[in-house]
Amino acid sequence: MNNNLRLRDSVARRYCETVFMQILFLLVCFGLSKYAASPVRLSVVLLAITWFWFSPDTQAVSPTPDGLYFGANTAEGGVGALFSLTTGTNNTAVGSEALFSLTTGQQNTAVGAQALKNDTADKNTAIGFQALVRNTTGDSNTAGGWRALFKNTTGDRNTAGGRETLVSNTTGFENTGTGAVALQNNTTGNDNTATGFAALNNNTAGAVNTAVGTGSLVNSSTGDLNIALGFGAGVNLTAGANNLYIGNLGAATESNIIRIGAEVAATDQFGVLHPAHTATYIAAISDAEASGGDPVFITSTGKLGTVNVPSAARFKEEIRPMDKASEAILALKPVTFRYKKELDPKGTSQFGLVAEDVEKVNGDLVKRDRDGKLQTVRYEAVNAMLLNEFLKAHRKIEEQEYAIAELKAEVAGLTARVNKQAEQVLPDQRCGNQ
Numbered sequence: 452m453n454n455n456l457r458l459r460d461s462v463a464r465r466y467c468e469t470v471f472m473q474i475l476f477l478l479v480c481f482g483l484s485k486y487a488a489s490p491v492r493l494s495v496v497l498l499a500i501t502w503f504w505f506s507p508d509t510q511a512v513s514p515t516p517d518g519l520y521f522g523a524n525t526a527e528g529g530v531g532a533l534f535s536l537t538t539g540t541n542n543t544a545v546g547s548e549a550l551f552s553l554t555t556g557q558q559n560t561a562v563g564a565q566a567l568k569n570d571t572a573d574k575n576t577a578i579g580f581q582a583l584v585r586n587t588t589g590d591s592n593t594a595g596g597w598r599a600l601f602k603n604t605t606g607d608r609n610t611a612g613g614r615e616t617l618v619s620n621t622t623g624f625e626n627t628g629t630g631a632v633a634l635q636n637n638t639t640g641n642d643n644t645a646t647g648f649a650a651l652n653n654n655t656a657g658a659v660n661t662a663v664g665t666g667s668l669v670n671s672s673t674g675d676l677n678i679a680l681g682f683g684a685g686v687n688l689t690a691g692a693n694n695l696y697i698g699n700l701g702a703a704t705e706s707n708i709i710r711i712g713a714e715v716a717a718t719d720q721f722g723v724l725h726p727a728h729t730a731t732y733i734a735a736i737s738d739a740e741a742s743g744g745d746p747v748f749i750t751s752t753g754k755l756g757t758v759n760v761p762s763a764a765r766f767k768e769e770i771r772p773m774d775k776a777s778e779a780i781l782a783l784k785p786v787t788f789r790y791k792k793e794l795d796p797k798g799t800s801q802f803g804l805v806a807e808d809v810e811k812v813n814g815d816l817v818k819r820d821r822d823g824k825l826q827t828v829r830y831e832a833v834n835a836m837l838l839n840e841f842l843k844a845h846r847k848i849e850e851q852e853y854a855i856a857e858l859k860a861e862v863a864g865l866t867a868r869v870n871k872q873a874e875q876v877l878p879d880q881r882c883g884n885q
Contacts, residue, residue: 526550529564549577582611596631602638613648630665636672647682666721667696674706683719700725714753729821759831777836777843779813804828 520526522540526533529547536542537554544550549561551568559575561567565584566577572590577583582594583603591608594600599611601618608625611617616628619636626643628634633645635652642659645651650662652669660677662668667679669686676693679685685696691706699710700717712728719725745757764770786805789798806825810817816833820826 532561666719669720683721683723683725686719686721698725698728712753773836773839777839779816780833780836780840782812783833784808803830804833 524533524536524540525543528545531548531551532544532546533542533553534551535554539553539556541558542550542553542556543560545562546566547564548568549563549566550559550570553559553570556571557573559567559570559573562578563580563582566579566582567575567586568584570583570586572586572588574591575583575586576593578595579597579599581601582596582599583592584601586592586600586603587605589603589606592600592603592606593610596611596613596616598618599613599616600609600620603609603620604622606620606622606624609617609620609623610627612629613633614631615635616630616632617626617634617637619638620626621638623637623639624641626634626637626641629646630648630650632652633647633650634643634654637643637654638656640654640657643651643654643657644661646663647665647667649665649669650667651660651671653672654660655672657671657673658675660668660671660675662679664679664681664684666682666686667684668677668688671677671685671688674688674690674692677685677688679696681698683700684698685694685701687703688694688701690704693707694701694705695709697711699713700719701710713725714727716727717725747755747757748759749755783804785802788801789795790801806817806828809828810825816829818826818829
C-alpha cells in the first residue's frame with residue numbers, strides 16, 4: 452500500500468509541477484511587462500525564475516525517467532498513466548491516462564494517450580491514441596493503430612493493426628485485422644481474419660471468414676466461412692456463406708460456391724478493372740492416373756462439373772425424332788493426323804475429323820473460340836447422330852431379315868410342292884412305260 456501511495460504521490464506531484472510551470476510562465480510574462488520599468492523588481496523576478504529552473508527539485512522527475520515502480524510496473528509520458536494501480540504487476544503505461552483504470556491487472560502494455568484507459572484485465576497490448584480505450588475485462592488483445600479496437604469491452608484474443616481496425620468490435624473474439632479500417636464494423640463476429648485496407652470492412656456478426664487483399668469481402672456482413680484472396684476478391688458478395696473466391700469479384704447472394712479467376716472483365720467498386728483470364732495451367736493433371744473418375748465438363752460461363760448437358764425432358768423443348776437429320780454425318784470424312792508440336796510435343800497419332808470439313812456439312816456440329824474462330828467438332832452430337840443412323844440401319848436390317856425369312860419360307864413351301872408334284876409324276880410315267 453505504501454508503494455501505491457508513493458506512485459499516486461509521484462503522479463500527483465508531476466501533475467502539480469506541470470500546472471505550476473504553466474502558471475509560472477504566465478506570471479513571468481505578466482511580471483516582465485509590469486515590472487520592466489523597475490530594474491530592482493525585474494532583477495528579483497529573473498532571480499526567482501533562475502532559482503526555480505535550475506533547482507534539483509525542478510529538474511528531477513520523481514521517479515526518474517525510466518518510470519520504474521514496484522511490481523515491475525512502468526508509467527511515463529503523461530498525467531494519469533497507471534493512475535488507479537494497486538497490486539497489478541508487470542504493466543507498462545506510456546501516455547496520458549494510459550491504463551488509467553487498471554488496479555490489479557497484469558502484463559498489460561499501453562503506449563499512447565488513453566490507450567487501454569478503462570482496462571482491468573490482463574495481457575492486453577495497445578499502441579496508439581485511444582487504442583482499446585473502452586476495453587474492460589477483455590484479455591489477451593493486441594491493438595496497434597489510431598483507435599484500433601476502440602469499442603472492445605469484453606472480447607478476448609483479438610489482434611488489430613492499423614487505423615480504426617476492429618474499431619467497432621465489442622464482444623467478438625479471436626479476430627485478426629491488419630490494415631486500416633479492416634473489420635471496422637465487426638461487433639460480435641469471431642475468428643475472422645482480414646488483411647488489407649478495408650478487408651471485411653462491413654462484417655458485423657459473420658464468423659470464421661478470411662479475407663486477404665484490399666477491399667476483399669468488403670460488403671459481406673453476416674456470412675460465415677467465406678474465403679477471399681486478391682484485391683477486391685469477393686467484393687460483390689453481400690449475403691452468403693462458405694464461398695471461396697480467388698481473384699474473382701463474386702456474386703451478390705450465393706453460398707457454397709468456388710470461383711477462381713475472372714471469366715469476363717469487370718470493374719470493382721473501387722474503380723479497378725479486372726481483365727478476364729484467358730488460360731489455365733494446373734500441374735500434375737496431364738497424364739495423371741484417375742481410375743474410376745468421371746469426365747469433367749465446362750460450361751460457357753466457366754462452371755465445372757462431371758454431369759454433361761442435362762438430358763432429362765424437363766430441361767428441353769421442341770423434342771422431335773431426328774429422322775433424316777443424322778444423314779449429314781454420312782458425308783463426313785474421318786482422317787488420321789498429328790497435332791502441331793506446340794500442342795502435342797509427343798506427336799501422338801490421332802483419329803478424328805477436321806472442323807472446317809464438318810462445318811461444310813453441318814454448321815451445328817462445330818464450336819468456335821471466344822474470338823469466333825473455328826475450334827473443335829461437337830463429337831458428342833456426332834455420336835448421337837451416329838446412334839440414330841445405326842438404329843435406322845438396324846431397323847432396316849431387321850426388316851430385311853424378316854423379308855428374307857418370309858422368302859425362305861415361301862421358297863421352302865414351293866420346293867415342297869414341287870417335290871410332291873414330282874413324286875406324283877414319276878409313278879404315272881412308270882405306268883405308261885409298262
